[in-house]
Amino acid sequence: MFYYLDKSEWNSYLLSLSKNYLIYAPFQNNGFIDFQLFHDKPETIIYHSAKTITPLKHFLFPLKEKVTDQPAVQKVMVIGAKSCDLAALDLFDKIFLDDQLMDDFYRRRRENTLIIGTDCHSVDKTCHCTVYDIKPFPEKNCDLTLVENKNEVILSSMTKAGEMFLSQISGSGRIKKKDEKLPDSIIKTRKEIGARIAKANRTLPNSKKTQTVIDHSIGKKDKVWKKYASTCVSCGACVISCPTCHCFILLDTSRPGVMEKIRNHDACQYPGFEKMASGVDPLEKHYIRFRNRYVCKYVNRPQKFKSLACTGCGRCIDTCIGKIDKNEVILACSR
Amino acid sequence: MKNIYKPLKSKIENIVHESPGIKSFVLKPDEEFRFDTGQFIELTLPGFGEAAFTPSSSPFEKKRFEVTIMKAGYVTSLFHDIKKGIPVGVRGPYGAGYPVKQFEGKDVLILGGGVGLAPLRSLLLTLVAQKQNYKRIILCYGAKTPSDIIYKDQFKDWEKKGVQILRSVDKPDTSWQETVGVVTVLLDKIKVDTSKAVVAVCGPPVMMKFGTFKLLEIGFKPQSIYLSMERNMSCGVGKCGHCAFGPYFVCKDGPVFTYDQIKDFPDVWL
Ligand SMILES: Cc1cc2nc3c(=O)[nH]c(=O)nc-3n(C[C@H](O)[C@H](O)[C@H](O)COP(=O)(O)OP(=O)(O)OC[C@H]3O[C@@H](n4cnc5c(N)ncnc54)[C@H](O)[C@@H]3O)c2cc1C
Ligand code: SF4
Ligand code: SF4
Ligand code: SF4
Ligand code: FES
Numbered sequence: 066m067f068y069y070l071d072k073s074e075w076n077s078y079l080l081s082l083s084k085n086y087l088i089y090a091p092f093q094n095n096g097f098i099d100f101q102l103f104h105d106k107p108e109t110i111i112y113h114s115a116k117t118i119t120p121l122k123h124f125l126f127p128l129k130e131k132v133t134d135q136p137a138v139q140k141v142m143v144i145g146a147k148s149c150d151l152a153a154l155d156l157f158d159k160i161f162l163d164d165q166l167m168d169d170f171y172r173r174r175r176e177n178t179l180i181i182g183t184d185c186h187s188v189d190k191t192c193h194c195t196v197y198d199i200k201p202f203p204e205k206n207c208d209l210t211l212v213e214n215k216n217e218v219i220l221s222s223m224t225k226a227g228e229m230f231l232s233q234i235s236g237s238g239r240i241k242k243k244d245e246k247l248p249d250s251i252i253k254t255r256k257e258i259g260a261r262i263a264k265a266n267r268t269l270p271n272s273k274k275t276q277t278v279i280d281h282s283i284g285k286k287d288k289v290w291k292k293y294a295s296t297c298v299s300c301g302a303c304v305i306s307c308p309t310c311h312c313f314i315l316l317d318t319s320r321p322g323v324m325e326k327i328r329n330h331d332a333c334q335y336p337g338f339e340k341m342a343s344g345v346d347p348l349e350k351h352y353i354r355f356r357n358r359y360v361c362k363y364v365n366r367p368q369k370f371k372s373l374a375c376t377g378c379g380r381c382i383d384t385c386i387g388k389i390d391k392n393e394v395i396l397a398c399s400r
Numbered sequence: 401m402k403n404i405y406k407p408l409k410s411k412i413e414n415i416v417h418e419s420p421g422i423k424s425f426v427l428k429p430d431e432e433f434r435f436d437t438g439q440f441i442e443l444t445l446p447g448f449g450e451a452a453f454t455p456s457s458s459p460f461e462k463k464r465f466e467v468t469i470m471k472a473g474y475v476t477s478l479f480h481d482i483k484k485g486i487p488v489g490v491r492g493p494y495g496a497g498y499p500v501k502q503f504e505g506k507d508v509l510i511l512g513g514g515v516g517l518a519p520l521r522s523l524l525l526t527l528v529a530q531k532q533n534y535k536r537i538i539l540c541y542g543a544k545t546p547s548d549i550i551y552k553d554q555f556k557d558w559e560k561k562g563v564q565i566l567r568s569v570d571k572p573d574t575s576w577q578e579t580v581g582v583v584t585v586l587l588d589k590i591k592v593d594t595s596k597a598v599v600a601v602c603g604p605p606v607m608m609k610f611g612t613f614k615l616l617e618i619g620f621k622p623q624s625i626y627l628s629m630e631r632n633m634s635c636g637v638g639k640c641g642h643c644a645f646g647p648y649f650v651c652k653d654g655p656v657f658t659y660d661q662i663k664d665f666p667d668v669w670l
Contacts (some may be wrong), residue, residue: 132405166637166652169401191595283666314634315405321447324489326405331640339632339642342451342472345605345670347631361644367645 067244068231069219069270070343071379074239075218076107082142087181089124090144091117100124100143112145112213113186116378120308121150122157125174132315136170140390141178146209149194149378151182151206153308158206162309165328170328184251185258185352191379193266193392199376201258212251219247269392270399272363272373278340278365282398287352289397296387301332303358303381303391309366309374311337333357404637407444407489410435413464415484418550419543422515423480424468429490435459436476437526438497438519438628442636443467444489444575445482451475454519454655455493460529466544467624468518468550494636495655498600499522507536507592511611512604513583515552517541519628520602528561528636538590540606545571566590583607583615594619600656603627609669611634612659622660629654631663 070078082088086102090110098111099118124143161171182203185192195385196202203210209228212219222228234240282289304310313329316331331338340346348354366374382390410433414426426441435441437459440477457466471480483636500523506525512520522556539558543549546569559565566586568579579586583603598638599620601611608627615625631643631650646665648654662668 133403160639163638166639167401168405168637168639169403223545230593236450314640314642315450317447317449319447322487324407324409324444324446326407326444328405331634331642333644339644341630341632342476343605343630345665347670361641365644365647369649372471 067247068234069217069244070107070220070234070239071241072213072216072218074241078237078239079103079107079233080105084142086142087144088089088144089338094152094293100145110144112183112211114145115144115187115189115192116147116149116380118203118306118380120380121146122153122311123179123236125154125157125171126161126177126300126311126313126330129327129329131318131325132170132172133324133326136173138173138177141174142181143178144181144183146180146182146203147378148182148201149192149204149376151180151203152194152197152373152376153378154206155312155372156221156309156366156370156374159372163166172231179196179209179230180207181211182223183211183213184255186254188258188261188265189379189383191382192262192377193269193379194377195262196266196269196327197248197272197308197377199373200255201262202255212247212249214251219251219324224394257309264356266320266340266392266398272367274399275363275395276367278399279310279359283356283360286398289394290352290356293389293394293397294352296389297334297351297355298333299351299354299388300385300386301334302386304332304334305330306380306384308376308378308380309360309362328370333361359391360366363395404491405635407442407450407491410490412482412484412486412488418468418552420547421471422464422468422548423552424550425441425453425479426464426466427490428464432462433465433490434462434615435465435493435495436497437496437500437522439493440519440636440651440655441467441490441492441494442633443479444491445478446487446489448478449475450489450491452636454522454628456518456521457531458522458525460526465661468515468521470515470550482638494639495531495651496653497561498656500524500526503527503598504532504533505596507538507597508534509581509590509592509597510537510539511542511587511599511601511603512539512541513607513611514543514548515550516601516607516628518602520600521551521554523561524558528558528563531562535596536592537562538592540566540568540583540586540590542568542570542586542603545569545572545647546576564590584611587611587614589620594621594624598624598626600626600628605630605670616659622663623645623658625659626656627659627662628656631655633636646649656670 161168184202410429416424453467643650
């Protein structure tokens with residue numbers, strides 16, 4: 066069911082909510098669109114851009130978190146999560162919400178974060194979600210979806226928490242009408258955007274084919290790997306900006322005698338990530354380390370977790386200091 | 401809910417000097433601690449760091465357990481410098497242990513090198529405690545020199561309990577009367593029906609590699625060779641990615657793998 070309300074009603078409701086939640090939403094900032102803490106000016110929220118600079122994972126899996134105390138329970142709302150980021154939560158949930166070895170810190174953040182997904186009504190040069198069968202509008206892993214339509218906002222719930230949220234708005238008398246469907250114009254836009262992304266990326270292999278391409282490149286396409294690795298500076302930006310990269314290192318705080326541990330993001334692109342005490346390092350050779358990210362994303366993680374480990378957001382391409390285009394690498398391996 | 405990152409406070413009750421560079425630590429956790437043989441723990445020196453070790457004692461002992469640590473780098477060196485009584489932290493047990501049920505009715509060969517005997521001692525003690533379930537228990541152990549042999553005074557006792565023991569050293573001293581050479585030469589001296597036998601291997605990387613090749617050569621099936629794979633580890637709980645090995649996480653899907661499971665990976669032997 067879709068709930069329609071006037072934008073002015075939604076904006077004033079949001080302002081009232083910022084007392085109960087830390088609300089993050091996409092704003093324009095120095096030419097970039099990224100999540101920022103929301104205080105005021107709800108009319109400046111950018112709902113329908115392509116992906117934000119920061120991937121959604123940082124709200125659930127912060128760069129650095131102390132994991133030996135009780136986690137603080139803070140209600141957070143993230144508005145404007147995009148489909149590529151939402152799809153990445155499949156893998157995150159499988160890794161961190163594992164029944165036997167549950168990461169309670171991730172779980173609590175997940176449970177206390179209300180996620181509102183929004184459609185992409187514009188497309189970045191590097192967006193290629195549709196190649197991996199992801200549509201450019203929210204279909205899963207969020208509590209609510211939101212679409213702006215002229216002077217209206219249309220909400221729909223996907224989870225129990227989303228339902229509760231909607232019933233609260235309904236209770237406040239702000240809902241104008243309920244309808245079984247979205248306006249035709251929105252459906253049309255969704256199709257157009259999807260077609261645009263598909264067209265721009267028509268030469269790229271889908272996830273299954275990419276898996277084969279990368280798998281077969283091991284030991285056979287060293288030249289390609291070496292060529293592209295030559296401008297990689299092992300900065301790890303591709304990993305930190307990736308919505309599916311989950312790697313971290315557990316560190317003791319440097320307080321002798323105190324049992325405190327910090328879970329800190331880590332990246333296989335950093336030298337020594339897999340180095341063993343014996344001195345042996347499976348990723349010692351630079352091109353093998355560079356290749357590891359591709360093997361992880363298209364072969365190993367999908368095989369182990371039966372879910373995508375690249376959702377086609379394109380951030381690793383945008384962010385690479387070495388100007389390496391991941392998709393160009395895949396195409397070069399497929400030739 | 402249990403916090404997977406929070407270590408259980410434990411005390412070091414005793415420290416045993418095993419060889420130059422290897423010490424055993426008797427640990428008494430604040431709470432009862434159970435593990436299956438072959439599972440590992442993350443041992444924290446609070447404020448400094450942690451590292452993975454496999455308990456080397458019998459899993460039937462519930463109050464305390466032992467780990468045997470080789471000085472290899474930052475954290476292990478710090479452990480070698482500490483005195484008994486100090487508090488440490490234990491996370492785990494993690495990973496899957498040896499599937500000892502599947503060993504029943506068979507000859508069990510244990511092939512160890514250096515500090516690799518640590519997890520294997522736990523296995524040996526487990527098998528010996530229920531000896532009637534296995535046909536024979538054979539231990540082949542190799543060390544660099546006689547003084548590098550760990551658990552020196554315990555071999556006699558195991559022999560008395562029916563374990564067939566063969567030992568070798570690379571460099572003998574004047575009193576050494578057993579085999580000289582790399583540990584794989586011991587495999588020429590044993591007679592096993594490899595179709596009804598399993599073998600557990602743990603040791604330095606080179607030894608694991610050539611040990612496995614030799615075992616295949618004498619007829620062991622890839623699915624009967626159990627290898628303890630070493631990888632870098634951080635979380636121990638299948639999340640941090642450090643121990644990735646093909647599609648597996650060694651900490652969760654291992655650390656023990658049959659050769660059959662891993663033989664096709666490009667980076668089995670490094
Ligand atoms: C399942 C398993 C069981 C094992 N069982 C035993 C055993 O029974 N006995 C035994 O002696 N050994 C055992 N080992 C090996 C043992 O874990 C290593 O020797 C130990 O981790 C070495 O740690 P170190 O800090 O001394 O060495 P280092 O060489 O200093 O560190 C080893 C690696 O840990 C990482 N690291 C360590 N500290 C830091 C830090 N502060 N910041 C960032 N990275 C860091 C580094 O990536 C480094 O490559 C086992 C290993 C595994 C995986
Ligand atoms: S690998 Fe690149 S394109 Fe794929 S999800 Fe990660 S950042 Fe996005
Ligand atoms: S191994 Fe590398 S590519 Fe894979 S999740 Fe970890 S950091 Fe990302
Ligand atoms: S962002 Fe580019 S330069 Fe940096 S580690 Fe990734 S591939 Fe290498
Ligand atoms: S040690 Fe973290 S995933 Fe295995």
